[in-house]
Amino acid sequence: DRDYRDYVDGKPRYDGVRDFLAARAITLPEGDPADPPDRETICGLGNRKNGLFLDRLAREGVAVWPDAVALVRAARARDMPLAVVTSSRNGAAVLDAAGLTAMFAVRVDGSDLERLGLPGKPAPDMFLEAARRLDVAPRRAAVLEDAVAGVAAGHAGGFAVVVGVDRVGQAERLAAHGADLVVSNLEELVPLLPPRAAPAADVPHA
Helix, strand or coil, X not given: CHHHHHHHCCCCHHHHHHHHHHHCCCCCCCCCCCCCCCCCCHHHHHHXXXXXXXXXXXXXXXXXXXXXXXXXXXXXXXXXXXXEECCCCCHHHHHHHHCCHHHCCEEECHHHHHHHCCCCCCCCHHHHHHHHHHCXXXXXXXXXXXXXXXXXXXXXXXXXXXXXXXXXXXXXXXXHCCCCEEECCHHHHHHHCCCCCCCHHHCCCC
16 A cells, blocks of 8 residues: 555556556566557556556446545535546546546546646646636645645645645645645535635625
């Protein structure tokens, strides 16, 4: 679990493989994204990992954090624009499996990384692209992340607040990498959401 958090979590597929192997002093050729999963290259191992993940997704679906869904629903009820940002190319499949696709106006995922040539987390580019698509300035947006690389990316992007979500007992590491606030339950944030803006017709005349 610690290795996953340190070297893989939040990063693009091949970056995670590369960083984990480097931690074990293992050097493999980069290979090509078209490499088959039995080829001993960075890309081949990444493709093998992805195949195993997709098989498990099809068999078991995904586990959803109820507190995360509660926060998303509360934000949606206040007409807050929401984006999901993930380095995974399987972002759409995971959201569909969780039944949450319609909750987000914008999705920036691993496919966008490749198509747009963006660097992955801990670079801030994915979050900045999401803010651009939402038409929200980073200084008026929040980033919520449970991965150290993602927290570092939000901090580097100059967002108004970066919330570290501590699911595995790494609150100090999240804070050290730029989290302004660390929570273990996202429902703690619901009272902090701004109230829903009143429709123009409901605002009293000056």
